[in-house]
Amino acid sequence: MAQQAASDGALIRTKLLAPVQREVILRPEALAALGAQPGRRLTLLRAPAGWGKSSLLQAWHAADAEERDFAWFALDRGDNDPVRFFAYVIEALRGLAPVVGERSVEILRAPGASLTDDVLPTLLTELEVLPGPSVLVIDDYHLIDSAEVHEGMEMLLEHLPPNLEIAISSRTEPPLPLARYRGRGQLTEVSTRELRFTSKEAEELLNDNQSLELDPAQVERLVERTEGWPAGLYLAALSLRGRAEPDQFIRDFAGDDRHLVDYLTAEVLGGQSDEMREFLLATSFLDRFNASLCDAVTGSGRSARVLREVEASNLFLVPLDDRRQWYRYHHLFGELLRNELRAGQPEKEVEVHRRAAAWMLEQGMQSEAITHLLSAERYAEAVDLIAEVWYPLGASGGQSTVQGWLDSLPREISENDVRLCVARALMAISFGRLDEVEAALDSIAAAPPAPGPFFDGFTSGPQAEKILRSAYRWLLGDLGGCRETAAAALASAEAPSAWDSLARIRLGASSYWLGDGAEGISNLELGRAGSSASSLNPAWISSLGLLAMIRLEEGEPDAARGLVAEARDAIRDAGLSEYWVGAPTRIAAAGLMIVEGRPTEAIEELNRGLKLAARGSGPTETAYGQILLGRALRLQGERDQAIRLLAEARWTIDVALDPGPVIARLLEQEEEALQVTRSSAVEAEHVEELSDRELSVLRMMSGDLSQREIGNHLYISFNTVKTHSKNIYRKLGVTQRSEAVARARRLDLL
Amino acid sequence: MEGTGYTIVVRGRLSERFAQAFPEATVHAEEGRTSLLTGPFDQSQLTGFLQRLGSFGLELVSVEERAAGRP
Numbered sequence: 040m041a042q043q044a045a046s047d048g049a050l051i052r053t054k055l056l057a058p059v060q061r062e063v064i065l066r067p068e069a070l071a072a073l074g075a076q077p078g079r080r081l082t083l084l085r086a087p088a089g090w091g092k093s094s095l096l097q098a099w100h101a102a103d104a105e106e107r108d109f110a111w112f113a114l115d116r117g118d119n120d121p122v123r124f125f126a127y128v129i130e131a132l133r134g135l136a137p138v139v140g141e142r143s144v145e146i147l148r149a150p151g152a153s154l155t156d157d158v159l160p161t162l163l164t165e166l167e168v169l170p171g172p173s174v175l176v177i178d179d180y181h182l183i184d185s186a187e188v189h190e191g192m193e194m195l196l197e198h199l200p201p202n203l204e205i206a207i208s209s210r211t212e213p214p215l216p217l218a219r220y221r222g223r224g225q226l227t228e229v230s231t232r233e234l235r236f237t238s239k240e241a242e243e244l245l246n247d248n249q250s251l252e253l254d255p256a257q258v259e260r261l262v263e264r265t266e267g268w269p270a271g272l273y274l275a276a277l278s279l280r281g282r283a284e285p286d287q288f289i290r291d292f293a294g295d296d297r298h299l300v301d302y303l304t305a306e307v308l309g310g311q312s313d314e315m316r317e318f319l320l321a322t323s324f325l326d327r328f329n330a331s332l333c334d335a336v337t338g339s340g341r342s343a344r345v346l347r348e349v350e351a352s353n354l355f356l357v358p359l360d361d362r363r364q365w366y367r368y369h370h371l372f373g374e375l376l377r378n379e380l381r382a383g384q385p386e387k388e389v390e391v392h393r394r395a396a397a398w399m400l401e402q403g404m405q406s407e408a409i410t411h412l413l414s415a416e417r418y419a420e421a422v423d424l425i426a427e428v429w430y431p432l433g434a435s436g437g438q439s440t441v442q443g444w445l446d447s448l449p450r451e452i453s454e455n456d457v458r459l460c461v462a463r464a465l466m467a468i469s470f471g472r473l474d475e476v477e478a479a480l481d482s483i484a485a486a487p488p489a490p491g492p493f494f495d496g497f498t499s500g501p502q503a504e505k506i507l508r509s510a511y512r513w514l515l516g517d518l519g520g521c522r523e524t525a526a527a528a529l530a531s532a533e534a535p536s537a538w539d540s541l542a543r544i545r546l547g548a549s550s551y552w553l554g555d556g557a558e559g560i561s562n563l564e565l566g567r568a569g570s571s572a573s574s575l576n577p578a579w580i581s582s583l584g585l586l587a588m589i590r591l592e593e594g595e596p597d598a599a600r601g602l603v604a605e606a607r608d609a610i611r612d613a614g615l616s617e618y619w620v621g622a623p624t625r626i627a628a629a630g631l632m633i634v635e636g637r638p639t640e641a642i643e644e645l646n647r648g649l650k651l652a653a654r655g656s657g658p659t660e661t662a663y664g665q666i667l668l669g670r671a672l673r674l675q676g677e678r679d680q681a682i683r684l685l686a687e688a689r690w691t692i693d694v695a696l697d698p699g700p701v702i703a704r705l706l707e708q709e710e711e712a713l714q715v716t717r718s719s720a721v722e723a724e725h726v727e728e729l730s731d732r733e734l735s736v737l738r739m740m741s742g743d744l745s746q747r748e749i750g751n752h753l754y755i756s757f758n759t760v761k762t763h764s765k766n767i768y769r770k771l772g773v774t775q776r777s778e779a780v781a782r783a784r785r786l787d788l789l
Numbered sequence: 790m791e792g793t794g795y796t797i798v799v800r801g802r803l804s805e806r807f808a809q810a811f812p813e814a815t816v817h818a819e820e821g822r823t824s825l826l827t828g829p830f831d832q833s834q835l836t837g838f839l840q841r842l843g844s845f846g847l848e849l850v851s852v853e854e855r856a857a858g859r860p
Contacts, residue, residue, distance in 0.1 A: 296820060
């Protein structure tokens with residue numbers, strides 16, 4: 040996101056500005072509904088398109104600016120992505136107090152970090168310092184259907200600091216626990232009843248604002264025909280402008296049973312000059328635009344002038360910044376224009392998207408360009424561009440955006456480009472979605488050679504497949520498989536790549552924990568040097584942490600100390616403190632604290648390290664951390680807790696496909712020190728019943744959906760599915776999905 | 790969802806030109822209202838379609854599933 044924000048700064052900022060106040064009708068009654076209400080958490084403006092939701096929020100902002108601070112976030116279709124959504128929320132809130140986002144942004148961008156466990160608790164702490172009463176406005180929330188965003192919003196609303204309230208506009212009722220807020224008096228609702236124009240307000244719009252000089256009976260007729268629908272009245276006003284015989288028009292309109300939008304769109308567009316009509320239609324597919332973009336799309340050089348004309352004639356143009364550079368159409372009007380263009384010149388739509396994409400590219404707005412290329416079905420160009428941007432974008436918090444592109448490409452196209460298959464595999468590995476990795480790796484193997492250059496450091500599909508497979512085997516705790524695939528990757532005849540050092544690191548780590556100490560350390564050192572030289576930061580950080588753990592185990596605390604210090608600097612410089620690759624560093628640091636006789640600090644550090652590890656590390660690091668935590672607790676005299684931790688370590692090792700003898704021996708030593716037997720450790724974990732939610736996840740596990748797909752079906756986030764799955768495995772005493780299903784069948788749970 | 794599709798009625802008569810916004814439905818304009826006959830939708834397609842009607846400012850009168858064997 041950092042890079043993205045830098046390249047499309049001006050455009051992005053317009054999403055976080057309250058729209059510029061136009062000459063709107065003052066609506067004291069509707070506004071009164073929004074008046075201060077102690078203890079309120081949520082204000083919900085719920086009404087279909089064209090009911091003046093945004094305008095009312097704007098008016099509220101203008102009227103109340105002295106009493107409270109406003110943070111504004113206008114959603115686009117692309118914001119239906121938890122990381123993107125909350126990055127904007129945090130950015131908007133930062134305007135209220137600069138301390139907001141100091142830590143939460145980095146956590147948000149960390150692969151595998153959980154929104155509800157990690158990001159939002161931090162954000163809520165940051166929000167405690169808000170200086171005065173504040174409102175976070177979220178406009179067009181109906182564009183969200185991500186379960187994870189809804190979960191996050193629910194949590195935010197539940198724990199909101201007293202100085203902050205949230206206002207949401209939406210065409211549909213959002214899936215938030217509204218009844219609960221309503222019952223507690225924490226909710227203000229505004230619907231079409233409050234938003235409907237009264238005759239007096241209609242008169243103000245038609246006569247004072249639009250200078251139409253209608254008599255009361257004419258106004259009344261229009262109110263009746265439109266039923267006070269603001270967009271309808273507005274369209275009627277535009278149709279009436281410059282008409283010599285308003286009465287005739289009003290009578291025709293009132294007597295016609297055609298849908299009023301249908302009727303009035305034809306009237307309004309019919310009343311425009313050819314140039315203006317062409318301009319409106321050609322620009323209708325742009326979410327936001329300035330004169331330069333309009334020039335590119337229309338192919339004329341007159342857009343600045345036409346835009347001024349459009350604005351002067353009140354054609355539903357919403358200025359987005361004070362300098363009047365960026366605009367958008369009112370959503371309803373934009374939809375009508377797009378329909379008109381599709382109906383009249385269907386070939387034009389693709390052309391508009393193609394031109395918009397070219398302009399975006401020129402401006403360095405690659406993400407926007409990709410969206411337009413996909414709409415224009417220019418797949419070859421889109422694929423090349425995705426191959427180019429996915430890696431930095433995915434690494435800086437844009438993973439759902441990348442995933443969205445991959446998912447929206449036709450399968451035969453995305454699976455035919457090996458670079459995108461690599462993207463799919465690497466993202467699944469980075470974000471802990473292990474159940475998707477195997478299929479992605481197979482698609483790399485099946486795809487033809489890359490049609491263009493790799494931009495992510497790889498050099499060929501076969502090489503990428505071997506390297507990523509070794510990383511995957513490590514995460515499964517299959518150390519034998521890890522060593523074998525890593526060795527094969529390094530021995531292959533393919534061109535060397537920056538990622539070879541990752542294979543080297545996996546070769547070293549697996550060798551060490553398989554009992555081959557010297558070979559392990561020398562390969563890890565090679566991998567450390569290689570990843571450092573090629574600036575492959577996550578791999579470099581991982582090698583430093585793994586080496587530190589090993590030096591500690593080998594009884595060389597000074598060497599371990601140096602490695603931990605180097606790793607900490609690297610993590611800080613790369614801004615990766617919340618990424619799970621840093622877990623071994625924290626675990627090794629804690630091990631040093633134990634050696635130095637500081638078990639209390641070690642416990643704290645281990646809890647943090649294990650939390651990081653849970654986001655995606657392999658079972659080896661996790662089990663090692665759990666064993667150390669058991670040791671630290673034992674030294675503190677916390678015997679029961681120590682036993683529990685060793686039971687967890689035992690479970691972690693059991694889950695691993697081939698954990699090797701070294702970690703098992705360490706665990707046994709610690710168990711002996713505590714004088715626990717394996718069976719007493721197992722008993723410490725009591726068997727619990729499955730919750731209803733866990734049962735529904737378990738039922739879906741018997742099919743062939745991935746965890747992400749299960750989440751989509753149950754309207755819960757991937758992280759929640761992962762948590763449920765872990766609990767299910769633990770409760771059933773199994774280590775894999777297939778075993779869980781088999782066990783559940785035996786227990787008649789399925 | 791089984792069945793042959795949905796009959797969705799909105800208020801107001803829609804012109805042929807305007808109806809082109811909904812190519813996935815057969816549109817019958819009647820007096821003061823318009824019926825849109827869709828193919829067999831699943832729930833998410835139906836929800837999406839209804840949302841699209843809303844984004845054009847159309848007002849929903851009724852949604853009914855057509856039983857198999859009846860037009």
